[in-house]
Amino acid sequence: MLLPNQLTILRMILTPVFLILFLSGEPLLIQISFAVFIIAALTDWYDGWLARKFNYITEWGKFFDPLADKILTSAAFIGFVFVGVLELWMVLLIVIRDLLITILRAYADYKKISFTTRRSAKWKTFIQMIFLYYLLFLYTLKTFDVFYQNNYTIFELLLRQDLIYYTMLFITLFTVFTGMTYLISNRVLIKKLVKNEVKSY
Numbered sequence: 662m663l664l665p666n667q668l669t670i671l672r673m674i675l676t677p678v679f680l681i682l683f684l685s686g687e688p689l690l691i692q693i694s695f696a697v698f699i700i701a702a703l704t705d706w707y708d709g710w711l712a713r714k715f716n717y718i719t720e721w722g723k724f725f726d727p728l729a730d731k732i733l734t735s736a737a738f739i740g741f742v743f744v745g746v747l748e749l750w751m752v753l754l755i756v757i758r759d760l761l762i763t764i765l766r767a768y769a770d771y772k773k774i775s776f777t778t779r780r781s782a783k784w785k786t787f788i789q790m791i792f793l794y795y796l797l798f799l800y801t802l803k804t805f806d807v808f809y810q811n812n813y814t815i816f817e818l819l820l821r822q823d824l825i826y827y828t829m830l831f832i833t834l835f836t837v838f839t840g841m842t843y844l845i846s847n848r849v850l851i852k853k854l855v856k857n858e859v860k861s862y
Contacts, residue, residue: 665708666719672708672729676736681716683740688804695801701733702790718778724767731759737793746790746796746825751833755789758840765851774854776847788832796825 675697682694708726735756741747769776799819803809807817844851 665712668708668711668728669729670705672701672704672733673725675704676729678735680736680740683737684743688806691804692801695797698733698797700736702711703783705730705733722753723770727763727767728760731756731763733790734793737797741796741800744800746800746820747829748826754833754834758836762840762843769830769850769854772854774850776843776850778840779842779846781835782843785832785836788835788836792828792832 678700679694680696682690682697685691685694705726708736712726735752738747738752738755740750742749766778799816803816803820
């Protein structure tokens with residue numbers, strides 16, 4: 662198996678490890694979970710770089726690489742639901758949208774049908790990741806008791822409930838919007854894909 666695909670598998674393995682450590686409630690384990698998340702995210706960048714540089718592109722990688730990315734980010738969002746930081750309904754909308762579009766796009770690639778990806782979708786991914794890093798970084802810093810106590814006011818300001826809620830609301834609505842525009846802009850190709858599947862049966 663090519664190295665980029667091995668890194669994709671590693672990222673999928675690290676995802677439940679991250680989530681278990683993150684939800685442990687133990688400060689040290691939460692700190693380790695942040696490191697695990699960073700390592701998993703770096704494997705995404707590195708396997709993409711390897712695939713482009715050495716043309717290590719396989720049908721397996723086209724399907725599982727973006728799926729592994731969405732599983733990792735979905736796990737982080739779900740983790741923040743369990744610790745009471747994010748609303749479940751918002752996270753469900755994001756997870757369902759991202760997994761649905763990712764699987765649809767990967768399957769279309771497998772069938773040699775190229776879907777159009779709008780720039781807004783790339784912005785959606787960027788905003789989601791920035792927000793997750795923001796939450797993970799601050800949530801991890803809170804586990805250092807001395808640092809947290811000495812900067813309590815700053816933490817309260819940066820993790821205000823209304824700030825987190827409305828930021829997440831914007832991200833949720835923007836994510837759903839990009840999903841709808843993706844389906845609309847590719848509706849002809851989606852119909853073609855469905856027709857081909859029906860004919861194959």
